[in-house]
Amino acid sequence: MVGILIVAHSEQLASGVKEFADQATHGQVPIVAIGGAIDGSLGINAEAIRDGLHRIASDDGVLVLVDFTSAALSVEAVLEDEPAMRVVISNAPLVEGAYLAAVEASVGATLEETAAAALRARDLMKVHPEHRQRFR
């Protein structure tokens, strides 16, 4: 099964997203949440990302979801040392992307299918255009 790595600048943010995605898939999908700098402050820790990738890496691959660019750059830097790993870093929004990807992975989808599902989160219509104004 495709694994999902969630990388955010905050440990609470990363584990909150994991909690949400775990609940949607009844814990069937291997999901690892990595968040925070090495001292627990807001930031990214590439060695923690490396450990996280190793925990869920398989031939089926890993989809990585990130909160900001610096998280993606750290994942890319780690992957320089891991040429054998099948990994896609998603440009999807973190919360919605992780949720849709987890649901897709839980039904046995491929890495490509899971990555495509995450990207569909960019087009989620959460508020109807006519309702986007401020209500008085």
Add this chain to the structure above:
Amino acid sequence: MQITVDHVIRFLERVAALIREHATELTELDTVIGDADHGTNLNRGFSAVVVKLDTLQDGDIGAILDVTGKTLLATVGGAAGPLYGTAFRRAGALLAGRYTIEEADIVAALEVALEGIVERGRVQRGEKTMLDAIAPGVETFRNAIVQGKPLEEAAHCALAAVEEGMRATIPMQATKGRAAFLGPRSIGHQDPGATSAYYIACAMVGLDANPTSDQNVA
């Protein structure tokens, strides 16, 4: 001029000292157009590098630079981690197994480090980033060495180019990093990444000073 493992270790110690000394200033610059952590992040990173250096006295120059890059990746926390981390690791890969290097090796190491930053950040000049300070510095350093200038003079020329590049980020509008979220409001502020690059370049001056002397501590 031969640069040894000791010279490189002293260089990294000077970088760490300069970053520590200017951490507040770097964070203040980042407060205006970023997420207010550049100085804190780099100080945490280079302090961790200095701790690691104690265990690396027997390593070659390539190994020392690779560990420096890996440590920055693990400890910096922001985008500067993968950017400077990749730069140091590329230089380390180029100089793997070397215990002494010369001017031409430093030029080559700076060029691969620069390529690493461009590749990792997918950045070009004029986007108000560290590259705007580093690229002219590397270019100037290479030209000075090619013209046969001594290492110390080349480092001074490069530092002047880095400083000019750093100042040139002030009128730029950011299109990369958190500062890009500010759009035109990023204009008029010096880029924190270009400023940390300047302090790293400051540590290149005195590279060939006698490693056992204390006079080269900036």
